Amino acid sequence: MTRPSILFIDDDAVMLQSLRTSLYRFRNHWDLRYTSNARDALRLIQENPVDVVVSDYRMHGINGIELLRSVRTTHPEAMRILFSGDISDHVRATALQVAHRTLAKPCDIEQVINTIREVLDHRRNARDQTIITVVGSAERLPALPALYLRLQETLQDPNVGISQIEALISKDPSIATQIMRMASSPLFCSRYPIHSLREAIVRLGTQAIASVVLSSSLASATQHNADTAFIEKLTAHSILTAGVARQLVPIQALGAEAFLAGLLHDAGLYVLADLRPKEISEVARLTTASGCTWSEAERSVLGVTHGEVGSYLLDIWELPASSAEAAAFHHDPGQAFNHGPGVLAAVHLADLAAYESGKGVSLSAEAASNMAATPDWFRESWERAKTLTAEAVRMADATERKPNARGNSNG
Ligand SMILES: [Fe+2]
Numbered sequence: 398m399t400r401p402s403i404l405f406i407d408d409d410a411v412m413l414q415s416l417r418t419s420l421y422r423f424r425n426h427w428d429l430r431y432t433s434n435a436r437d438a439l440r441l442i443q444e445n446p447v448d449v450v451v452s453d454y455r456m457h458g459i460n461g462i463e464l465l466r467s468v469r470t471t472h473p474e475a476m477r478i479l480f481s482g483d484i485s486d487h488v489r490a491t492a493l494q495v496a497h498r499t500l501a502k503p504c505d506i507e508q509v510i511n512t513i514r515e516v517l518d519h520r521r522n523a524r525d526q527t528i529i530t531v532v533g534s535a536e537r538l539p540a541l542p543a544l545y546l547r548l549q550e551t552l553q554d555p556n557v558g559i560s561q562i563e564a565l566i567s568k569d570p571s572i573a574t575q576i577m578r579m580a581s582s583p584l585f586c587s588r589y590p591i592h593s594l595r596e597a598i599v600r601l602g603t604q605a606i607a608s609v610v611l612s613s614s615l616a617s618a619t620q621h622n623a624d625t626a627f628i629e630k631l632t633a634h635s636i637l638t639a640g641v642a643r644q645l646v647p648i649q650a651l652g653a654e655a656f657l658a659g660l661l662h663d664a665g666l667y668v669l670a671d672l673r674p675k676e677i678s679e680v681a682r683l684t685t686a687s688g689c690t691w692s693e694a695e696r697s698v699l700g701v702t703h704g705e706v707g708s709y710l711l712d713i714w715e716l717p718a719s720s721a722e723a724a725a726f727h728h729d730p731g732q733a734f735n736h737g738p739g740v741l742a743a744v745h746l747a748d749l750a751a752y753e754s755g756k757g758v759s760l761s762a763e764a765a766s767n768m769a770a771t772p773d774w775f776r777e778s779w780e781r782a783k784t785l786t787a788e789a790v791r792m793a794d795a796t797e798r799k800p801n802a803r804g805n806s807n808g
């Protein structure tokens with residue numbers, strides 16, 4: 398799902414070229430970067446943090462140990478590997494303090510590959526462990542909703558009718574209301590009011606119904622300690638993002654996946670808002686006060702981002718990989734393995750458009766600043782995302798202003 402980034406630093410051009418040639422076969426799995434200069438390395442890491450740094454020890458200017466020490470201070474989450482070569486015991490001891498692994502030089506390329514794999518696995522486990530520490534324990538994470546499981550079971554039956562689905566959904570009035578609202582929303586091209594749950598189910602379709610059950614249950618399960626207004630805003634934002642993402646995906650068959658991914662892209666924020674409400678208030682304050690992004694503030698206050706927590710939860714729930722991927726990378730799709738036109742890109746753009754229309758939650762103002770450097774299809778989709786979002790917000794506001802309006806009050 399993800400494509401880890403690995404930066405190699407060696408001032409020996411022959412060695413660097415040899416690594417480049419040997420690792421070419423991994424180009425689709427790893428984001429491989431190379432530089433011959435420690436100062437360049439620090440600048441590159443500052444601009445684009447990496448997962449693994451592999452440095453030679455003996456280099457002109459800053460040596461490998463000094464470089465890894467700086468990386469440890471500025472980007473402690475990066476795994477550090479040192480090519481130690483022929484160094485004294487004293488230097489070796491110092492190397493062990495700053496590097497997670499050391500490698501003899503020259504060494505077999507397979508050994509380099511295995512060491513990188515090892516540290517990446519370790520990092521993944523360490524990340525999961527941090528999430529568990531932040532949320533308290535895995536048991537405190539919301540369970541997959543029982544109604545969703547029953548609905549999935551029911552939908553397995555080829556003879557199931559609308560009446561059975563209606564009977565199931567109507568047992569939970571808040572979810573039934575949410576479904577009615579969504580079916581009346583301009584996001585579903587509704588020109589006619591919805592008069593019954595049955596009509597809403599037909600209009601949305603069973604896959605979208607299951608997605609709404611999931612997201613509504615998540616919102617209900619995370620309202621113990623969270624600020625109610627924040628959860629309401631987050632829900633309105635998620636619905637808007639989902640509705641626009643569904644229309645943005647280039648292939649219609651991906652619409653249902655994009656809708657689900659859009660509804661749940663901020664799943665981690667629901668969890669953190671409920672389990673760590675004080676820290677989330679601090680994140681909001683920091684984002685406004687310092688101008689850093691929401692995720693940067695989360696990293697500094699909590700040690701994890703809502704993207705990481707969300708993708709962890711959706712992985713546990715065994716939802717489609719596209720949902721976990723969108724949760725993980727919706728603020729930075731370039732970090733994902735698959736960031737071409739698809740579900741992730743659609744959710745990212747819809748999320749951004751919602752933010753720019755005043756219906757956002759977890760971004761900062763500079764979020765769209767790199768848009769000019771992106772491919773044509775991305776920029777075109779961005780224009781469409783803004784148009785769809787503006788239209789949805791305008792129609793929803795108009796519906797809300799009508800007396801006795803039944804429409805979507807969540808945007
Ligand atoms: Fe987010």
Ligand SMILES: [Fe+2]
Pocket residue numbers: 634638662663748758759
């Ligand atoms: Fe979002």
